[in-house]
Amino acid sequence: xxxxxxxxxxxxLIKDQLVxxxxxxxxxxxxxxxxxxxxxxxASMGAALGMGIGLALVLPHRKVIVLESDGSLLLSLYxxxxxxxxxxxxxxxxxxxxxxxxxxxxxxxxxxxxKTDLAGVARxxxxxxxxxxxxxxxxxxxxxxAVEENVLRFVVCKVDPTTGHRQIERPNEDLWEHKYRxxxxxxxxxxxKIFLGRG
Amino acid sequence: MPVLREDPSFMLIPxxxxxxxxxxxxxxxxxxxxxxxxxxxxxxxxxxxxxxVLGKRLGVPMLLLVAYYGSILDVRNSFLYAFPGIHLIPIxxxxxxxxxxxxxxxxxxxxxxxxxxxxxxxxxxxALLFTGEFTA
Numbered sequence: 001x002x003x004x005x006x007x008x009x010x011x012x013l014i015k016d017q018l019v020x021x022x023x024x025x026x027x028x029x030x031x032x033x034x035x036x037x038x039x040x041x042x043a044s045m046g047a048a049l050g051m052g053i054g055l056a057l058v059l060p061h062r063k064v065i066v067l068e069s070d071g072s073l074l075l076s077l078y079x080x081x082x083x084x085x086x087x088x089x090x091x092x093x094x095x096x097x098x099x100x101x102x103x104x105x106x107x108x109x110x111x112x113x114x115k116t117d118l119a120g121v122a123r124x125x126x127x128x129x130x131x132x133x134x135x136x137x138x139x140x141x142x143x144x145x146a147v148e149e150n151v152l153r154f155v156v157c158k159v160d161p162t163t164g165h166r167q168i169e170r171p172n173e174d175l176w177e178h179k180y181r182x183x184x185x186x187x188x189x190x191x192x193k194i195f196l197g198r199g
Numbered sequence: 200m201p202v203l204r205e206d207p208s209f210m211l212i213p214x215x216x217x218x219x220x221x222x223x224x225x226x227x228x229x230x231x232x233x234x235x236x237x238x239x240x241x242x243x244x245x246x247x248x249x250x251x252v253l254g255k256r257l258g259v260p261m262l263l264l265v266a267y268y269g270s271i272l273d274v275r276n277s278f279l280y281a282f283p284g285i286h287l288i289p290i291x292x293x294x295x296x297x298x299x300x301x302x303x304x305x306x307x308x309x310x311x312x313x314x315x316x317x318x319x320x321x322x323x324x325x326a327l328l329f330t331g332e333f334t335a
Contacts, residue, residue: 020226040229044252047222051253054226054234057210076222078215086212175257183229194231197260197319 003096003159006139007033010094013147014038016189017063018055022048022072025165026096030067032168037185043175046075049093053083056091059190063090065146070097070112077121083152084126092146092153098161107161119156130154200237217242221249221324225259233315235262240269240287243326250294254324262318263296267328272302274335287328296324302331 003026011034019034021027021041031041040055042048052066073079073095083091099113112118122130133139133155142155173181183194203209210232214220217238224234238246243265253259269276269284276284291298297317299310311327318325 042253042257044249044256046218047225047249047253050219050222050249051226051229054223054228055230056226057212057223058227058230058232076219078219079222082212082214082219082223179229179257179259186229186231190231192231194229195260195319195322196233197316197322 001134001136001139001157001159002162003098003157004029004033004162004164005136006094006096006143006157006159009136009140010034010143011036013143014065015147017065017147018059018186019065019067020048020052020055021067022046022069024069024071024102025162026067026069028165028168028170031171037181039178040182041178045069045072048072049076049079049083052091052093053079053086053088056088057086059186060088060090062190063092063147063150066091066093068093068095070095070099070110070118071101073118074111074116080122080125080127084122088152089150093155094142094146095154095156096159097156098159100161102161102163119154122154122156127152127154130156132156132158134158217246218249221246221253221261224261225249225253225257228259228261233260233262233319235264237264239266240328241283243287243290244283247290247294250296250324254296255294258322259324260318260322261324262314263324263326265326265328266333267300267330268334270300270328270330270334272331272334274331291326296326297321298326298328300328300330301333304332 014036018038023045027041052064056064097112100107119130119132187194220236224236227234269280314325
């Protein structure tokens with residue numbers, strides 16, 4: 001299964017959901033395929049899931065979708081017990097697991113290439129229904145459920161290691177601009193001020 | 200904590216470590232809920248990466264409520280506390296995080312209000328370090 005193909009299916013399904021992304025090629029690919037103002041691509045490993053939890057907690061009426069990777073999740077496994085003990089029904093986590101650390105351009109196998117089963121770790125932390133998909137049709141079913149159903153979902157998506165994102169032109173929008181766009185979108189759609197300081 | 204837990208205006212989220220606390224607070228803050236992370240001084244070390252990439256680089260306001268053990272005014276200072284305490288302020292300075300040290304409760308409310316105003320103004324974390332009589 002190819003991550004880009006998954007994103008191509010998921011992107012048109014995004015309406016008013018908030019999508020929180022991590023680092024790696026997925027940030028480049030998702031940003032290329034989905035220009036939605038509700039994207040918050042934080043560009044650091046180990047932070048997307050925590051931010052998604054925070055957003056889902058304070059906006060319980062809003063669906064939050066987190067795009068994680070195996071490397072990023074392995075860096076922040078501490079989120080899983082916390083998530084397992086919260087009763088969030090508006091949060092969906094897709095972990096795109098290519099079983100390698102590839103950011104350095106040296107594809108060193110991650111723990112998930114060995115014995116580590118991230119969905120199993122999640123289930124043991126109380127995230128019931130955590131599952132792994134390996135085929136694009138299975139991903140499509142999970143993606144539809146993610147958008148349509150109000151239940152905590154944790155889906156590990158086993159994907160091939162790819163370097164296609166290196167052919168995609170990087171955006172010239174920096175993270176502050178990206179953040180302001182996201183926050184102004186939220187202010188507009190939630191009808192409230194988020195940044196409280198006087199300008 | 201019991202005071203916060205009983206006050207419905209607060210949402211209290213227990214976390215596994217301070218780094219996680221910073222990331223959840225960052226999400227809550229950008230979702231429109233002013234956020235604070237309560238930690239011991241050692242938590243600044245644990246969360247320094249997320250403070251850098253979320254607090255500073257992304258620019259997310261949050262209040263850091265830090266029990267400043269290991270300061271000269273820590274009434275229970277010890278070998279265990281002193282070393283993390285000595286390096287706490289240099290770490291905040293290296294991250295360029297604004298901070299205020301509280302030795303006692305004088306003007307506490309005004310200072311906290313000022314810190315909150317500061318975090319909203321600069322859209323970054325601001326740290327309040329509690330030592331002295333708060334460590335008794």
